[in-house]
Amino acid sequence: MREIKSFIKSASFADLNKALELISEAIDSQREQEKAKEEVLAMLKEKGLTLDDLVGSVAQDKRSKVEPKYRIEIDGQVHEWTGRGKTPKAFQGVKLEEHLI
Numbered sequence: 001m002r003e004i005k006s007f008i009k010s011a012s013f014a015d016l017n018k019a020l021e022l023i024s025e026a027i028d029s030q031r032e033q034e035k036a037k038e039e040v041l042a043m044l045k046e047k048g049l050t051l052d053d054l055v056g057s058v059a060q061d062k063r064s065k066v067e068p069k070y071r072i073e074i075d076g077q078v079h080e081w082t083g084r085g086k087t088p089k090a091f092q093g094v095k096l097e098e099h100l101i
Contacts, residue, residue, distance in 0.1 A: 070099045 011019065044050065068080035072090055079090035080101075091099070 068101060070096055071101050072099045 007019070008016070044054070066082045066084060069083040070081045070091060072079050072094065074090055079088060081088050081091055083096075
């Protein structure tokens with residue numbers, strides 16, 4: 001907002017008219033978009049749909065789940081590890097061959 005106020009103070013009449021024209025176009029564009037959104041939402045409501053129905057489950061993780069390769073039980077707690085990434089504390093200092101699943 002400061003930049004706009006500074007511009008207004010120092011701009012010529014022609015620059016102010018051009019800025020007014022650009023702002024009016026931006027406002028009209030925003031109004032059209034809002035109207036379109038309202039129409040689409042009304043149409044969805046009329047058909048008994050929600051945005052989730054249209055989008056579906058797009059946000060699913062496409063990576064496959066890796067099954068654990070090693071299992072160890074310490075103090076009644078079962079620890080599993082896929083063998084990928086940093087070695088968990090439960091598996092440090094043990095022979096992994098003994099804990100293969």
